[in-house]
Amino acid sequence: MKSLVIGANGQLGHALVRSLSTLGTVVAATRDGERVGGGRCEAVDLADGAAIGSLIERVRPDVVVNAAAHTAVDKAEQEPDVAFRINAQAPAAMARACARQGIALVHYSTDYVFNGGAHRPYTEADPTDPLGVYGESKRAGERALAESGARYLVLRTAWVYGLHGHNFLRTMLRLGAERDELRVVDDQVGTPTPAWLIADTTAAILEKGIQADGIRHLTARGQCSWCDFAVAIMDEATASGILPRKPRVVPIRTSEYPTPARRPAYSVMDVGRLEQEYGLELPDWRDALSRTLAPQAAP
Ligand SMILES: NC(=O)c1ccc[n+]([C@@H]2O[C@H](COP(=O)([O-])OP(=O)(O)OC[C@H]3O[C@@H](n4cnc5c(N)ncnc54)[C@H](OP(=O)(O)O)[C@@H]3O)[C@@H](O)[C@H]2O)c1
Structure with missing residues (x-):
């Protein structure tokens, strides 16, 4: 199978290049044709619609996997056109x-297509109601695929982290090494999901073959707050020797950490449909974190 991974320098794109190579050839594409860590690849600026079409025509892959996105949630509020x-x-x-x-x-x-007012995990059938520009723009992307007539799968994920790129795990490890105390929001609940899990699951789906067009939810299992996640990171990182000592993690409320974009208070997603359709068993978020930080760390 020949895959074209667009956005190969992002945290998910980076993991996808690795995971999809088990299925055959992977052609990577980044904004400037440079891979983080070195090497040239295909170049495509997503602001240029014609360039996207000609890249796909030239590469002629079996599957296009798009990991590129405008993910700066707060910045999106100021530049909705770009988002x-x-x-x-x-x-x-x-x-x-x-x-x-x-x-x-x-x-x-993304989970940001939901307004966060639910009290049980969101299913694919639940109505969307984004709170900000980022969620609105991602929902518009979902709708564009549904209307395109292409064979497609949208995997909604959440709270993505990994050892590569900009994410909560890396921020916590950096701050944990610098500070004695960290203040972390405790009233937003979701499911931390490592990029390698999304990438490996995407490979498993493609190996089996896309069963039906549509949207499916793909995260780890379980739920926690950002504060719980920070505490778990500090526990794992000190146990595995990544951090020499554990800083204190102090819970705060979202109102104490104002941001330009509103975030859903609750964004846990039900992954049962994806698991059933593809015969998958997704790990609990805590196990996925341990695997990510294990000495022979997952990618
Ligand atoms: N991060 C999360 O917590 C989260 C949560 C839910 C869903 N998601 C979704 O998961 C997917 C992967 O996210 P991620 O966390 O891996 O994102 P990421 O690390 O921010 O990577 C996004 C990539 O998109 C590329 N990109 C942005 N604008 C571009 C443009 N004009 N032309 C070409 N490339 C462009 C960026 O390129 P540069 O490196 O050149 O900027 C970057 O490599 C996205 O669809 C995102 O919406 C993410």
Whole structure:
């Protein structure tokens, strides 16, 4: 199988290049044609819809996997045009090119399509109601794929982290090494999900074959607050010797840490449908964290 991974320098894209190589050839594409860590690859700027179409026509993969996105949630509030161009119009252009050539498209979306008012995990059938521009633009991307006529799968994920890229885990490890005390929000609940888990699961799905077009939820299992996650990171990191000592983690409320974009207070997603369709057993978030920080760490 030949896969084209767009956004190969992002935290998920980086993990996908590794996981999908077990299925065959992977062609990586980044904004400037440079891979983080060295090496050249295909270049594509997602602001250029025509360039997206010609890249897909030239590479002619069996599947396009789009890990690129405008993920700066707060910045999106100030630049909605850019967020919509990258998160909605670019996937729409990919989907049109894929539909023309009979290529499957895997794309990722977010728990931020929900308003966070639920009291049980969100299913794929629950109505969306994004609180901000980022969620709005990602929902527009989901809709563009559904209307494109392409064979597609949207995997909605959440709280993505890993040893590569910008994410909560790396921020906590950096601050944990610098400070005696960290103040972390305790009233937003979700499911931390490592990039390697999303990438490995994507590979397992593609190996089996996409069972049906549509949206599916893909996170680790279970739930916690950002504060719980920070405490777990500090526990694991000190136990495995990554941090010499454990800083104190102090719970605070979202109102004590104001941000330009509102975040859903509760964004746990039900992953049962994906597990059932593809015969998967997703790990609990805590086990996934241990694997990520284990000495022979997952990618
Ligand atoms: N991060 C999360 O917590 C989270 C949660 C839920 C869902 N998701 C979704 O999961 C997917 C992967 O996210 P991630 O965390 O891996 O994101 P990420 O680390 O921020 O990576 C996004 C990548 O997109 C690329 N990109 C942005 N604008 C581009 C443009 N105009 N042209 C070409 N490339 C461009 C970036 O390139 P540069 O490196 O050149 O900037 C970056 O490599 C996204 O669909 C995201 O919406 C993420």
